[in-house]
Amino acid sequence: MSYDRYLAICKPLHYISIMNLRLTNYLVLLSWIVAFLQSAVTYMYIIQLKFCGPNIINHFFCDLAPVLELSCSDTSVAQIEISIFVIIGGLSQISFIIFTYVSILISILGISSSxxxxxxxxxxxxxxxxxxxxxGTMITLYAAPSRGYSSNLNKILSLLNTMITPLFNPMIYSLKNNEINTLVITVFLRKRAC
Known part of the structure; x- marks a missing residue:
């Protein structure tokens, strides 16, 4: 999305020739391959762990930190590997997003009309x-998945990451619609009058 915004604002005349179906397919394929490889390496570490004791995960779904907590073997190698993946993957993605948004900000400041x-x-x-x-939630959840994590904090962050963030998209993008803005303002004014 940040690359799409970058092209649309910083290189608007080249947008259609650069952001074509072929590039879109390559970007999707690349993200799937990286996600698969990261998951496969993590899975290889997890299947080598020994689990003895309770097999009930204290979580909404089978997330990484609660699974590591159930293991009775040393999970430090898996935790280090996950932290390395998150740091390398996260920093490269965040660096790319920061670069594109700095370029976008510079281009926006150069636009003459308000x-x-x-x-x-x-x-x-x-x-x-x-x-x-x-x-923010991804880095907090997966950069250091240690046994010291509060399970309630982990549940809240996982819920925020899997449920709330995807709900932001329709809310944020619909608030840009003038008709919906008018409706929201009208509803708030009516409630305030009551």
Missing amino acids: TGRQKAFSTCSSHLAVVCTYY
Whole structure:
């Protein structure tokens, strides 16, 4: 999304020739391959662990930290591997997003009309809010999955990451619609009057 926004704002005349179906397919394929390889390596560490004792996961779903907590063998290698993947993958993605948004900000500041600046900024700010929420919870959850984590904090962050962040997209993007903005303002004014 950040690369798409970067092309649309910084290179608008080249957008259609660069962001074509072929590039889109390559980007999707690349993300699937990276996710599969990371999951496969993590899975290889997890299947080598020994599990003795309770087999009930204290979580909403079978997440990584609660599974590691159930293991009675040393999970330090798996924790280090996961932290390395998160740091390398997360830093490379965040660096790319920061680069694209700095370029976008520079381009937005160069736009002469205030309407154009406002439209470009509103398009990017909604995506940036979702990205910050998503990466913030991901880094907190997976950068250091240790036994010292509070299981309640882990549940809340997992819920935020898997449920709330995807719900942000329709809410944020629908609030950019003028009709929905008018409706929301009308509803709030009615409730305030009551």
